Amino acid sequence: MTDTPTADRPAPDPLLAGLRDLAEPAPTTLTDRVVDGWVRAPSPLGEVYAVAGAGGVRLLRTAAHAGDLEVFLEEYRTRHGRPVRPATRPPRGLLPALRGTGGPPELDLTDVGDFARQVLAATARIPAGQVRPYGWVAREAGHPKAVRAVGTALARNPVPLLIPCHRVVRGDGGLGQYLSGAGDKATLLAGEGLDLDRVADLAAAGTRLIGSDTTGVVCFPSCHHARRITDAHRRGFASLDRARAAGYRPCRDCRP
Template sequence: MLLEPLDHRLEPALAGLHERLAQAALETGDLKIAYTVVASPVGNLLVAATQQGIVRVAFENEDHQAVLEKLAATVSPNILHVPSQLAEPARQLTEYFRGTRRTFDLPLDFRLSRGFRLNVLHHLPEIAYGRTESYAEVARAAGSPNAVRAVGTACATNPIPVIVPCHRVVRTDGSYGGYLGGTEAKRTLLALEAAA
């Protein structure tokens, strides 16, 4: 059986219904994770937040649907696409990509990171816009000078890239190293900051 495409006249009504359901979920506390998608020079970014703050930023190459499924399994299955709840993070990301914002002022939810990885993530925003640090420098700053590989793992598993700037961590020789969003995304972010 072939389904007919949705009548375009229904789309505004469905959007209104979705917004009312989202608002009701917010009011009752049933909405645990809101998400939206923000266009950027490094592709569309999935931005997800809990009541505590931004919990996840995901690049397209991570497969947004898979990221949402993992959030549903690890944080809460109560997830809704509610762009209005993420207007401020979307605005700040847009400003960053335009080159008019150098730091983010957003609440963050670090529940997806623990231990030394969390220490690394707390240090990353201290690396100034337009600057870089080596994995070794970050290891020292995070309190474990010999944990250079662990810094690489912390950056590779950073659940809040861009906002928590793991792209500013490079190899001692200045080469990029790996990046969750891909080498080209890292190059783009560093070039954007260097141009400011």
């Protein structure tokens, strides 16, 4: 049924009707849309502080690395221009992700530039217990020559543990640095089952890739395929070029 103008009910103003159509009811979580919430949560590195908004987790730091909580929160307010208050509960998925029993929760990376988002997306694809060099991340992110810039982007990772920058290592096989220290990086990798002594031995020997002479496939040493190669059929290579020259092809999973 349409409204018919009468003497008592004049024709509706088209401008007011248009504005009415644009209006939306206020969300039930209006406060959550304008105020971010912070929580404490347990992690493999001890207590962490996580700050989240309606779009997901925006920042995560270990309590030890963040330092004084009030200073940490004030820096967040200044940097992001948003108020922050204690949240009533952790964001959905945060606790399982920190325990290693689930994927990452929703993340809000709107304050991160396009290049950094590409780097973080590539890093997020590294499986637990495996590592990849910075050059691999640069290539996977679509910027194969930007290795140094990848290191800078990962050093500014707003959500470590959730996006596993601890799984990115130096090109020479060494573990390298980490946001909260090299010791934390080693702790996380060992907790995921990576054999740190073997990583160190391979790095010292100049072995960057491991191949199987039965399959003719070459992998990063931490790849799950490489771990299954027996000693009798394992071949080490210093580079992919040398592996290819010997007749090996790169693994389709770890893509060295």
